[in-house]
Amino acid sequence: MPASVIGRGSRCHCDCAMLHSYTTKGNRRWRYYVCRKAQQHGWTSCPAPSLQAPEIERFVAEQIKGIAASPELLEATLDQVRQQVEADAVGGVKEADVAAALVQFNRLWDTLTSGEKSRIFALLVEHVIYDGVAGQVSIAFRPAGLQSLGNDPKSGKEVAA
Numbered sequence: 577m578p579a580s581v582i583g584r585g586s587r588c589h590c591d592c593a594m595l596h597s598y599t600t601k602g603n604r605r606w607r608y609y610v611c612r613k614a615q616q617h618g619w620t621s622c623p624a625p626s627l628q629a630p631e632i633e634r635f636v637a638e639q640i641k642g643i644a645a646s647p648e649l650l651e652a653t654l655d656q657v658r659q660q661v662e663a664d665a666v667g668g669v670k671e672a673d674v675a676a677a678l679v680q681f682n683r684l685w686d687t688l689t690s691g692e693k694s695r696i697f698a699l700l701v702e703h704v705i706y707d708g709v710a711g712q713v714s715i716a717f718r719p720a721g722l723q724s725l726g727n728d729p730k731s732g733k734e735v736a737a
Contacts, residue, residue: 588707589623594706624709627706637680641678641685656672699718701718
């Protein structure tokens with residue numbers, strides 16, 4: 577994927593922004609996310625200064641796919657979405673809409689191009705918090721993102737599954 581896909585608000589262990597970057601050697605390009613503090617003040621200024629982009633992106637995609645497969649995760653996700661919606665005073669989210677969007681996501685993900693995957697991540701993911709010291713990743717989703725996943729982005733109309 578050519579650009580940052582885990583969200584502009586993504587943070588690392590030291591609470592600094594994680595920036596998308598890459599390095600090239602010969603014909604190969606390695607993409608990764610690097611802590612802004614580590615990039616500006618030296619690698620030792622952050623206990624977990626970088627992580628491989630494909631690894632974290634694959635993890636986030638698998639978490640999204642897993643929501644639809646588990647009734648418990650779906651319900652927990654819906655609870656979190658409802659809490660965010662209430663906090664933002666935005667319209668409600670229907671369980672059936674979220675479940676349908678996630679089923680569609682699972683079917684289509686592997687057929688998408690890199691650019692399409694980047695747009696889906698931008699739609700769904702508010703930010704990712706990476707704690708490399710504890711080995712934990714937290715994902716915050718956009719409340720309207722799951723609901724709009726089943727809509728055609730050009731027309732705003734629902735797409736048949």
